Amino acid sequence: MIKEMSKEDYIKGKKVKVQVKDLTKCYGDLLVLDDINFEIHEGEFLCIVGPTGCGKTTFLNTLSKFIPATKGDILVDGIQADPEKQNIAFVFQEPSAIPWLSVEDNIRFGLNIKKLPKEEIHKRVESMLTLVGLQNYRNRFPKELSTSMEQRVVIARNFAINPDLLLMDEPYGQLDIKLRYYLEDELLRLWKELNSTVLFVTHNIEEAVYLGERVLVLSNKPAKIKDEVIIDLPRPRKFDDPEFVKIKDYITDSIRWW
Ligand SMILES: Nc1ncnc2c1ncn2[C@@H]1O[C@H](COP(=O)(O)OP(=O)(O)O)[C@@H](O)[C@H]1O
Numbered sequence: 001m002i003k004e005m006s007k008e009d010y011i012k013g014k015k016v017k018v019q020v021k022d023l024t025k026c027y028g029d030l031l032v033l034d035d036i037n038f039e040i041h042e043g044e045f046l047c048i049v050g051p052t053g054c055g056k057t058t059f060l061n062t063l064s065k066f067i068p069a070t071k072g073d074i075l076v077d078g079i080q081a082d083p084e085k086q087n088i089a090f091v092f093q094e095p096s097a098i099p100w101l102s103v104e105d106n107i108r109f110g111l112n113i114k115k116l117p118k119e120e121i122h123k124r125v126e127s128m129l130t131l132v133g134l135q136n137y138r139n140r141f142p143k144e145l146s147t148s149m150e151q152r153v154v155i156a157r158n159f160a161i162n163p164d165l166l167l168m169d170e171p172y173g174q175l176d177i178k179l180r181y182y183l184e185d186e187l188l189r190l191w192k193e194l195n196s197t198v199l200f201v202t203h204n205i206e207e208a209v210y211l212g213e214r215v216l217v218l219s220n221k222p223a224k225i226k227d228e229v230i231i232d233l234p235r236p237r238k239f240d241d242p243e244f245v246k247i248k249d250y251i252t253d254s255i256r257w258w
């Protein structure tokens, strides 16, 4: 473990938002998640890295209750996670804008479901369109957009509902590097402005060190938490900063030697 900052200093004054306790998931005889325990703090940007196939998507699906856990508890604000009661938003690896709705209506979608007052919906839609720079595309449909623009629509739709927890499953895995950098910076801006709690999963170590305040490293299947690294680097972070490279190499090595 790299000791950039002690865990005690890191969690000082932070409120626990999500508690994952003894989370275990099997598909039949196949053990995929093996007794995972950790906490996410309010307003935290937490990254989880692990090799392809180790169980990252399974993990997010259990967290969001898309699939049932075999064992364990997930508490949000101290009560059992429940998508009916809490706002848990999910950005998938494949862009998933609703094809028959315009950009604007995609962003409005979750707000309508929540039956917010009309003026509030209008305000949030306009603000999200501005934040992700899609004002001029408000009436377009997903099929008329590039992959990266569609992913921004999905991200705007998810941030618009002011989620208690935003889960992101390798959302930029499909994009070329320039677009990825651009969208990562946009994501950091949204996270700061909206004070959201984000759990971002990726197999890309550089991306995790660039984005996260803390990185959990998963082992190969069955996934366990192998390490936890607090990234105490100023922002904007630089990929060639020796401290950045040191942390990235440390995590890369810890994955390489399993
Ligand atoms: N619905 C399922 N039924 C059976 N096995 C599954 C199912 N979903 C995923 N798996 C298996 O669980 C393991 C972890 O998959 P996944 O969570 O998609 O990993 P990752 O997202 O880290 O690439 C893989 O071995 C995969 O084949």
Ligand SMILES: [Mg+2]
Pocket (backbone or CB within 6 Å): 056, 057, 058, 169
């Ligand atoms: Mg996956």
